[in-house]
Amino acid sequence: MKVKNSIIIAALLTFTACEDMDLVPKSQGNTAAWYTTENELEMATNEFYILGYWQEPLNSSEQWSDNTTYRLQNRNPGSNGCVLDATLNGQQYEVYTLWNQSYKLIARCNTLLENIHKATCDEKTRNRYAGEAYFCRACKYADLTFFYGDVPYMDETKTISEAESMGRMDKNEVKQKTYDDFDKAIEYLPESYSLNSTIHATKGAALAMKARYALYMHDYDIAEKAAAQCIALNQYSLYPSFSDLFKQQTKNVPEKIFVLPRSIENDVILDSWIVKNALPRNAGGYGSYNPSWDLLAAFLCTDGKPIDESPLFDPHNPFQNRDPRCAMTIVEFGTNHCGYEFNPSPAATQIMNYTTGKLQSNQDTRIVAQYTSYNGLLWKKGIDATWMDNGLKVEQDYVIMRYADLLLIYAEALIEQNKDLDVAADCINQVRARAYGVNKSETTAYPAVSAVSQSQMRYEVRIERRMEMAMENQRLQDLMRWNLAEKALNGYNYILLMDPNAVLTDVVNKGNWFWGMTPMIDEDGLADFSALFKAGLCTTGAERKFPARQMLWPIPTHDMELCPALTNNEGY
């Protein structure tokens, strides 16, 4: 009995033996062992190119400018306020997202730089990866100082209490460190990558991004030198077709200096808000994210003059005789767009469906579809019928820097220093000639710019930027650094009369379509529609508001509350 009991007790005890608790994560690595091989460095730097770090939230900045309208409101991707409603505070999506996405990428860069000495690979390889980290960190501090001014400067991993006790570093100091990072990146990064390796940041990208930052910071000599060095690399050239450049099927052509690809196959796609809101209603979109009338008015005529000066301009046919980029950026009335004829006129209740070859009711005029484009305009740049091919998934590249932009940066840097204006003019002409599809030397085939005065050239380069870079999320930053934001962004969005029947009777039937008169363009290239409004030929949509304080954004409330040493920008 006793023996039997003992056996059973022993059996019961072994049956529940103490199980080992020293587990290791099944599906994750850990930092202690990381950054030791080239492969691990590669994975750590791959991280830097995740789209979110770069596009959130600046891929929407076009919507916070005078290039865009959205129905009757100022557009807000978040839900608690709009950049153009003058209600900006530290809790707004754009404000805290730009901040935390930037610092996230900075932290990834810092961790790599702190640990890279552990890597067993040769110094050249190590430097290349370090160069990527310097490059990304510099780009992010560039954004931070531009939007927030003085910011906490993190170049190493801090403890929580250290981080919480940090205040803001003077913007000029951060700027200097950022230039230093760019310089290290320029030194370490390769001009190009071999055929069988993935393309990460290059020396050219670092030079170009440095040039842009220096331009934003008004350090024109630095901008000029970096841009000149980048051009001198001879790696980049303008793509022959302006309209094709932005299409999703145009891949890494030599114009793209720094680009993050998207991939439908991998479900990395263009924000569906942009896709649906930009597509015409006839093609199943909303037609509600629209280029503004201000933008339509901004394109020069083929004689190189603004619309209120050029005899070529006809307000009834606003696309005629305009810089070709006008109709490549905004859908010209009566043309085939995404398989459908586009015509917002209330007289056009039927349009051609080019796929079926038949007429159908026109969903892009408000007399048929009440909520379609309120100003009659639709974006065209980069948008074509292929957008509908994959269930409205679009793999357009996220282009951060392209050669045309660099040429204009170079030109502007020269102009602002009032030197080599002919070189600046040449840069502008390269960009403009490409838009006309001609060689820059064919000066009769396009309105070439010639070096005249600094002020005239400044006007030219700013107009050129607006025509070239529309819908590329540069406009707000340009207005801010040109100190034109308050002027351009206080006022109204103008739209067609709300009652489509009134548009028919008072505008179309009286021969006032599209614009009843030519809007006036001021010395900064900004249009004025008040005469049109006073004549009852259009109405106002949202009121854009840009208070002076908004030249710098507020510091996110989240960090203000955690870090007592942080101060806020003026006015918040």
Add this chain to the structure above:
Amino acid sequence: MRTLRIKSLCRQRLAALVVLSALTIASPMWAGVITLNHANGMYILKAEKTTIKSVFKYIEAQGKYVFVYDQAVEKRLSEQVTIELQGRSMEKILADLCATASLSYTINGKQIVITSAKKAKSSGKAANDDKPRTVTGHIVDQSGEPLMGATVKIKGSSKGTISDMDGNYTIECGKDDVIEVSYMGFNTQEVKIAASGKYDITLVETSNSLEELVVIGYGMVKKKDLTGAVSAVKGEDLVARHNTQLSNALQGSLSGIMVRRNSGAPGSGASSIHVRGVTTMGDSSPLVIVDGVEGSLDNVNSNDVENITVLKDAAAASIYGAKAAAGVILVTTKRGQDVGKLSLHYTGELGLEIPTTQPSMVGVTRYLEMNNELQYNDNPSGGLFQVYTADQTKNWMRYHETNPDQYPVTDWQGLMLKSSAPRSSHNLTMTGGNKVVRSVVTLSYDDVDGLYDGRSFKRYMMRANNDFTINKWLSTSIDFSLRHAKSDNTVYDPFSDMRKMPAIYPATWEDGRLASGKSGANPYGLLTEGGYSHNSSSQFQGKGSITIKPFDGFSLQAIVSPYLNYSKGKTFKLACGYTLADDPNTFGGYFDAGSIYATNKLTESRNESWRVTSQIIANYMKSFGDHSLTLMAGYENYSTESESLSAARDQYELTGYPYLNIGPEDFKDNSGTGSEYVSNSFFGRVLYSYADRYLFQANVRHDGSSRFAKDYRWGTFPSFSAGWVMTQESFMKKITDQGYLSHLKLRASWGMLGNERIGSNYFPYMALMSFGNSFFYMADGSVVSGKTARPSVLPVEDITWETTTSTDFGLDAHFLNGRLRFTFDYYWKQTRDMLLAIQIPYTMGYNDPNTNAGKMSTKGWDLDITWNDHIADFKYHVALNLSDFKSRIDYLNNSDIISGGKVKREGVLFNEWYGYVCEGIYQTQEEVNNSARTATTVTVGDLKYRDISGPDGVPDGKISPEYDRVPLGNSLPRYQFGVQLGAEWKGFDLNMAFQGVGKQNSYLETAMVQPLRDNYGNIPSIIEGNYWSPLNSAEENASAFYPRLSSVSKSNNYATSDHWIFNGAYLRMKNLSLGYTLPKKWMDALTIEKVRVYASASDLFCISNFPKGWDPEMGVSSYPITTSLLFGIQVNF
């Protein structure tokens, strides 16, 4: 049913003694020393200088037998004896004992009827002067089962008798005599005898008596011996709630248990359960133990539940150590009884689910007008008809008659939701057993439909609990349970958009084709054509145990319980869209609900998790004289592994074949991950009592977890508790004898509990690299993905257990012979080293790390009052529970956690509302000009906030989120209560349950009150006539509650502020049910034991301050809370 329960109590007592030996009893009622030991197959009974009666009581207290004898016999039991008896069986001992006292006995099951050796029938005759009357009758319990061995005696005399096998009795009594009928476990009943004849008596069970066993961790204890704070509810009371999910049935059933819901969707359980408030920032849900091993409430069928015990304080819960900080819920399922026969029970229910209430919206014309008004407010230069023309606004409804496609008027809710949804359930239970094998087997099926097509919940559950007695020292049990639930739903969840979509957008064109909705956002089209998801989950749990009892008082039990959870999901999102109003052949566009329904995409998922719990538990129980001691020691190992897999293909050409291999090769996506976790624990308990008067208990548990680094892995959690049964003291005898106060116990406890739950992060002490993908060009223009690695979380190497220290003072009192019972507990607890994701500055670039930071404390009290009584055969009971708590943050690493309009901050209640202090609506421009504002655009008609502080600590003339938001009061409910009322009369039974919250700062969510959300949303009718408007008179505006209609000012007006806080107290009728048990005589003919029919209504009504259309428990975008009406039948064979 009732007899079964009594027997089950006996059986549990037996189980306690024989199987678990978890308790010991030392009764003060017998003097001298009595011991009964079992050794070498022999029972040895020793009694010194005691009475036979004490010996009987001693044996009775061991729970094996109940002695029944009449008054005549009782006298003879007082003789003093000193005996030592030995025998191989108890029967032998009893025979010898009775022989000693010249008594004879008969054994009927557990009942031993003692009679005089010589028939003492004549003893009563001489007592009466008057003509003796012969009274006969039949004694039954409430279910009509005869009660054998009930004592029938004449009040005030020693004369009495005992009912026979069939419950019949005969007694002779005098004029105006009162007979007293008593039976153990039942209330004593008195009947006045007017004349001779038949007096049938129904005894009412004494429920919740002190002798009742309460399940505690790894054992059981008699209620009277409890020293910790424990609440219990019987399974039948939960079944009476008629909820599909057990968690819902617990709502309002127990004091100190906060059960919250946010929807009434088919198959949805409680959204959260908290025991005694909030103990920690993270997971504050209690540990659920089903039959001794970790489980989940909603995986248990209510019909299988014998009882549920909630261990509320540290004394009760600390045996579960590191997992018990948030309280422990113990679920015990029914087990088979040694009844010598089999019974079969069937319960069937059919019913309907009807939404309690739904929000309503303004009509079309008002929508158009208010839309224009909003635009006018934001842009006055455009005039009053900027969005819709005067003609459209005025004539929309009229134009709708002739041109519904251009002027739609859609009742989205009416179109999409049915007014009710059917539900049904069936439950079959087979139970029975003998000395060797005892089993319960149940099978149940539930089917609940949703309020729209494509939504349903079906569940099959099976459980078999089997006990085997192999021999005297070896027994075993094998249980298993199976659950398979199928949940069907549409891909598109309609509630948010359905409540938001204005009527002016078309769901269908005039000819019935699906229409565009709002530019493709057509909730109706998405609901009907957007595809489906079919999810199922299967759980299998087994549990085997072996118990050996090598010597008397000692037992050793080994348990192993494997659990397998397998779930799979299939979601087929279908491309769907609309055709143009005037042209059925022209495609208009795809439907859209944030994501576009433009492709057919199939996603499948498979998740598997596995866990094993092994335990070994040793128990030793010994009593000597008035001292009684129980020792328990155990070891437990818990390990779990899980893996998940999901795969998808996009752009299917065909939608009829929902399998991955039919999809295109190009658009494949898949992912998989896994995790594992192990814990080891040692635990022990000492229970000591002296003379049933002084009770003492100590527990300790030593836990180790794989979640922490080696040096921080182990934690030790002790607890101590004591009880003083004052009514057992001699100085209280006077009071107890009067019968007003029958039981009074004071309890005190202190203990420590641990917590380690920090979500799915199983390695918080390691700096983990998270993997992902980024995309690159190759020189040839192709795009390839690159694996990315990042350290996304800061590691905290010394992270370890958080500890909750809890102190409890309690009082149990029974008055009026136990008819009125009262329990009160006051407690406070503090959690330190709290595990929480502390907020770190964004500038660090990491996600918030989990660490031990912060302290919080909770103070509260629980009160239970019950009343049980009967008036003749009308039996009724009332139970009330009420509890309150306040949880406060004491320390939080010098930082705040602000999210969802609530704050966690040092010195402030847990999750207080956090926002601006509102000073009403700006009425004049002057007021606007002289105020601090959030932005310059804030104007007349917007909400005005108080300028509280600024960067220099004084008001700065600006309203900013950094300096002007303050805590605005508790967000958690106060004074939660539940009331149960029950009555039975002549086969009818009526039950009512109420539940509610006495006080709560509730919030008018933006989605409930904001007009034109996202610039198009519908307008809640609650704001109509009560908002500031430029079209109103100044008086109207002065009394308006809601701000002006504005898109520009929405970030000002709908920021969290005290303007939107209101008292959300509510009282809800949880359940009302009425049943009728058909008379037994009808059933006997059919050889059916019992038939009961009943009707039940759950969530019938609710009284609250919530705005019209909103149920206090309903989420703004969730499935409504539903009233269920059902009819059921219960048949026992």
